[in-house]
Amino acid sequence: MSDLLVVILLGIVEGLTEFLPVSSTGHLILAGELLGFKGAVSTTFDIVIQLGAILAVIVLYWRRFWHVAAGLLGWQRGAVAFTRNILLGFLPSAVIGLFVYKMVKAMLEQPIIVAVMLIVGGVAILLIERAVKRTPVDSVEAMPTRTALGIGIVQCLSMIPGVSRSGATIMGALALGVDRKTAAEFSFFLAVPTMLAASGYDLLKSHEALTSNDWLAIAIGFVVSFIVALLVIRWFVGVVTRHGFAPFAWYRIVAGGVALVWLLAR
Template sequence: MLDSILIPALLGIIEGLTEFLPVSSTGHLILAGALLGFTGEGSVAFNIAIQLGAILAVLIAYRQRFLGVAGGLLRRDRDAILFTRNILIGFLPAMLVGAIFYSAIREAIQTPVVVAVALVVGGVLILVIERLIQIPRIDSVERMPLRTAVAIGAVQCIAMIPGVSRSGATIMGALLMKVERKTAAEFSFFLAVPTMLGATVFALWKDRDLLTFDDMQAIGIGFAAAFIVALVIVRAFVAVVSRYGFAPFAWYRIILGSAALIWLL
C-alpha cells in the first residue's frame, strides 16, 4: 500500500523537477520506473498524464500573461492574436505526428536504452549549439515570425524520441533561429500547454481499456506532486538559464546517460 503512494509521488516529483529543464522528463521517468519496477501497460499512460500537473503549474505561474492574452483576443488586440497564432501553429506538427505515429512512440517509450543514448547525444548537441548561437533578433513570442513558430513546432517532434527532451529541443531550435534565451524558454513553456494537454487526452483515450482504478489513483498522486514541484521550478529555470546558459544541463545529461548505459548494458 505504501509503495502505491510513494512511487507515484516520487515519479511526480521527478516530473515536476525535469519537465521544463532540457534534460527529458520522460527519459527520467522511464529510467526511474525501470529502477523502481514501475513498468507495464499503465506506466506509459502514467508518464504522459502526470505531465499535466507541470502544465497546470505553467498556467498558474503565467496566469497574468494568459489572462491578458484572453482579454486581448476579446478586444481583437494584435499582439494577443499573434501570440495565440504562434502557439497554435507551433503545436500543429506535434499533434499530427503524434496521432499518426502513436503506436511506435508508445513502444519506444518503454525502451530505457533509447533514453540513455538520447540523453548523451542530446547533451553533446546542446554544447555544440551553445557555441553556434548568434545575436538574437526575436525578443518576444508576439514578434516571432510565422515561419519561426512552424519550424520550432517541427523541431519539437524530435522530442517524441524518449530522452531527447521536449523543452530542450524547442529551446535549442529557437536559439538557432535567433530567438532570445528568455523568450525561447517561455515559448517552450507556453507551447507545452496545448502539446501536453493533447498528448494526455489522446493517451488516456487510446489506453482507456488498459487502465485500472489503481492506475488512475497513481496518476492522481503523480499529477499533484508534479504540479507542486513544477510551480517552483518554472520561474527559477528562466533565471538560471539567463545567467548560466544551458551547458550545466548538457553535462548533466551526458553524465546521467553514460551512467544509465553502464547500468543497463
C-alpha cells in the same frame, strides 16, 4: 518500496524535469526501470502526470494568458500574434503524433534509447549554445510565423524518448534567433496545448485498461508534479538567463553515460 512512495517519487521527478532540457519522459522511464514501475499502465502514467506540470505553467503565467484571452476579444495585434505562434508551434506535433503514436508508445518501453538520446541531446545543446550568437527575437509576440512553425517542427524530435520536448523547442528557438528567456517561455507556453493533446489522446486510447488504483496513482502523481513544477519554473528561467544551457547539457551527458553503463551491465 511501497507503491505510494514510488508514485510520489515519480511525481517529483516529473515536476523537476518537465521544463528542463533533460527529458522528463526519459527520466520517468529510467526511474521506473530502477523502481520496478514498468508496463503499459506506466507509460500512460508517465504521459498523463505531465499535466500537473502543465497546470503549474497556467497558474504561474495566468496574467499572461488572461491578457492574451482579453486581447483576442478585441483582436489586438499582440494577442493574435501570441496565439498564432503557439498554434503554429503545436501544429506539427499534433499532425505527426497521430501517425507515430504506436511507435512512440513502443519506444517508451526501451530505456536504452533514453540513455543514448540523453548523451546525444547533451552534445547537441553544447554545440548549439556555442554556435548561436544572434538573438533578435525577444518576445513570443515578435516571432515571425516561420520561426514558430520551425520550432514546432523541431519539437517533433522529442517524440523520441530522451530527446526532451523542452530541450528540442528551446534549442530550436535559439537556432532560429530567439533569445534565451523567450525561448524558455515559448517552450512553457507551447507545452500547454502539446501535452493536453498528448495526454488526452493517450487516455482516450488507454482509459478502459486503467483500474481505480491506476487512476489514484495518476492523480497523486499529477498533484506532486504540479507542486514541484511551481518551484522549478521560475528558478529555471533565472538560471538560463544568467548561465545558459550548458550545465544541463553536461548533466545529460553524465546521466546518460551512467544510465547506459547500468543498463548494459545488468
